[in-house]
């Protein structure tokens with residue numbers, strides 16, 4: 001651990017919190033983040049040369065495992081031909097065509113991050129409809145877009161949950177000289193907007209009330225709230241944005257009621273009110289099936305956003321939809337959107353190689369591994385007497401350390417009933433045994449096609465002791 005400890009100390013002097021994205025800092029599980037030196041297949045190697053089975057996969061992109069030889073060859077060849085031109089390339093057209101082939105979208109615009117994709121999709125939806133308001137769901141995370149940082153999942157949820165919130169607040173406050181009480185919305189559930197309250201509350205400092213004034217936050221899977229909102233504000237809503245299956249408050253699939261899932265319900269109500277449905281498949285896209293969650297529930301949204309897997313470990317993302325909608329973008333349409341590095345040739349080559357290698361066998365393999373691991377984790381926790389719920393959206397899954405009376409987690413409020421200390425103990429026991437889980441109870445676990453028997457056995461062997469550790473924390 002010495003090298004990671006040293007690196008983290010040095011990092012904190014030149015990078016806020018020592019990390020370039022908050023959840024990496026281990027704030028909610030405690031301890032020192034591992035600094036990674038290299039990775040191969042299902043394994044990460046930290047700077048102390050510990051070998052760790054990776055269940056984070058760079059938070060989703062590494063569908064094929066790390067340093068896949070064919071992806072590396074594509075990247076190396078692309079880089080040798082020049083790393084950025086600021087002019088169109090054929091590879092961009094190939095990547096766009098691959099995405100169009102796999103999903104219902106007819107056209108895509110390539111961008112550099114999931115954040116850019118959702119931000120641009122919202123702008124496009126507002127530009128097309130001439131309306132201002134957007135609806136999002138509590139606990140869904142769509143990147144650090146100002147107007148969407150209200151009741152957001154992922155790092156915002158992690159940092160606002162229980163003890164982590166206090167620690168983060170006082171650490172941040174002391175570093176910038178603010179009152180601790182004024183930094184992120186403390187323990188518990190951030191306020192969910194009801195129809196009688198005009199605007200969402202920013203989930204972080206630095207986002208103005210004006211920016212979230214047109215954001216309406218509703219409970220995930222809460223159809224009554226959506227109906228009520230459309231009844232009152234239907235002609236002002238430009239778009240509803242939802243994760244195709246929620247993965248940033250733990251994994252919560254769109255609930256099925258009366259034979260249709262939440263996404264289908266949203267598509268129908270949006271269409272009735274001439275609002276656009278934006279399905280955010282940044283996490284699920286090209287991961288839970290070759291066509292993402294769309295491949296599982298078949299619900300066509302008006303606009304879709306993609307990222308992670310389609311960049312093959314490089315910064316590449318996209319948003320897309322029907323041609324008639326996408327034609328509103330500059331240079332043909334009046335909605336401006338641009339990027340110096342958009343469609344970057346190296347990133348594009350990594351994404352294209354990854355998608356071309358992501359065959360039916362890859363998805364079958366990951367689905368099978370996920371089925372097996374979910375059962376193993378649940379069995380180990382049950383054997384140790386740890387109450388929990390395991391939920392999945394295809395092969396994407398997470399484990400909620402919730403109280404005994406919670407048998408399903410349909411929304412953010414329920415996800416927030418988790419025991420952060422139980423997860424932290426579980427996480428560290430797994431890490432000690434050489435398994436790298438997401439350093440937050442609110443994140444999905446990511447498998448790859450490179451997880452072989454050796455890697456899977458190491459995970460399974462580590463479970464009983466980790467489950468026992470989780471049990472202790474509840475005592």
Ligand code: PMP
Pocket residue numbers: 059112113114115116118141142143144154243247248280281282283307308317
């Ligand atoms: N949407 C979803 C569903 C995500 O999971 C994420 C990132 N975890 C984003 C958007 C933002 O993507 P990025 O971090 O690439 O900006």
